Amino acid sequence: MKQNKSFIYVVTLVATLGGLLFGYDTAVISGAEKSIQSFLIDSQGLGSFVHGMTVSSALIGCIIGGAISGLVSSRYGRKNALIIAGVLFLLSALGSGNPEFLFFEKGVPSIGLLWIFNFYRVIGGIGVGLASAVCPMYIGEIAPADIRGKLVSLNQFAIIFGMLVVYFVNWGIADGQTIEWINEIGWRRMFLSEAIPASIFAILMFFMPETPRYLALQHKDDKALSILTRFNGLDKAKEILGDIKNSVDSSVKGKLFSYGKVVIIVGVLLSVFQQFVGINVALYYAPRIFESMGAAKDASMLQTIIMGLVNVIFTVVAILTVDKWGRKPLLITGSIGMAVGMIAISILAFQNIIGMATLVFIIIYTASFMMSWGPICWVLIAEIYPNKIRSQAIAIAVAAQWAANFFISSTYPPMMEFSSGGTYLFYGVMSVLSAIFVWKMVPETKGKTLEEMENIWKK
Structure with a gap:
């Protein structure tokens, strides 16, 4: 089957x-x-x-x-x-x-x-x-x-x-x-x-159904096998359950740092970079940003809807390519696109140039985010952690993400008062740093089972 x-x-x-x-x-x-x-x-x-x-x-x-x-x-x-x-x-x-x-x-x-x-x-x-x-x-x-x-x-x-x-x-x-x-x-x-x-x-x-990994952690193997069979057929289900049991029963205990600190740090930095590149500023303050660029209120709402459609289209691009191209190439490509968009907006802001070029670079920036860091950050957070520490580690990464979101959203108005060009330059620099971080520290997880993640971190 x-x-x-x-x-x-x-x-x-x-x-x-x-x-x-x-x-x-x-x-x-x-x-x-x-x-x-x-x-x-x-x-x-x-x-x-x-x-x-x-x-x-x-x-x-x-x-x-x-x-x-x-x-x-x-x-x-x-x-x-x-x-x-x-x-x-x-x-x-x-x-x-x-x-x-x-x-x-x-x-x-x-x-x-x-x-x-x-x-x-x-x-x-x-x-x-x-x-x-x-x-x-x-x-x-x-x-x-x-x-x-x-x-x-x-x-x-x-x-x-x-x-x-x-x-x-x-x-x-x-x-x-x-x-x-x-x-x-x-x-x-x-x-x-x-x-x-x-x-x-x-x-x-x-x-x-409950997830088979959670059921295996609770030693409810019969229920886990039943659900895996519905998803994969009996033969494959037995093979997957065997891998899950090996990871659950391995000598490593389920304490947060059982697999070292790097896996936790990678998850937290994925979350923090996803916010520090400034995306929620672009989403929360979009009408205000467009108004500050000289758009009338009605036009600014229309431009926000255009951004909404760009978000949907480029998220679909990520869905269609993430299992073909892999996680790392998409993240690095997205980081470069975001850096180009934000640094260009910063240069325009420093020179007080407001117009269609700014809108184009905001769309380049948001499109780059939506085809990469938007969905792929969540994919990696869901899959990089070994079974035993997944729920604890995801909780830390997600709490870090919301704290970073709160920090970036609340610092945007005073940063803009100080220097609009400097604000966008900060997000551009963060985009460059996010590319370097992915290149150096994030493992490729395309096609690997959740149980194979343990071997990456054990090494």
């Missing part, structure tokens, strides 16, 4: 709904942010610092969710960790859309209401942090070696697609409505809309 590709793809697609919710929850604030400023911040005379913290409060949850993902996925399993993430997305959607529930009078702003709104956003952030760590881990642990890169890359496609979906949902809710209606009702519907995909994800995950 050959691989049961249709079953593998169904399980992967359900798991990638977690990635879609990751993108949805991260971007839903973009449409509601001005209404929240009007309702909860300006109405109480609170300043821009409180506004900034409210917009980014979900990131605090993301760091917490990433940090606890190893504990949750080890104790309760990969499948149950994703169900928990789905429930957190649902609670966040319902609570953020109706923060007055039980304790407050509807439509009356107060400091207490601001706190509870941020609490619900942090809960959603914990869901994002969990999903960002466990979705690639889950897919990586069920996927056959020859298509693992493609399947884990689908998770990044789902994240970008989730962002694109919520931009259209927010636009659909606000279209043709007055500012007063959006500030009173519209922003609530934007948050509540997330309850639909969150419910679907949590329910469907109940019917998905």
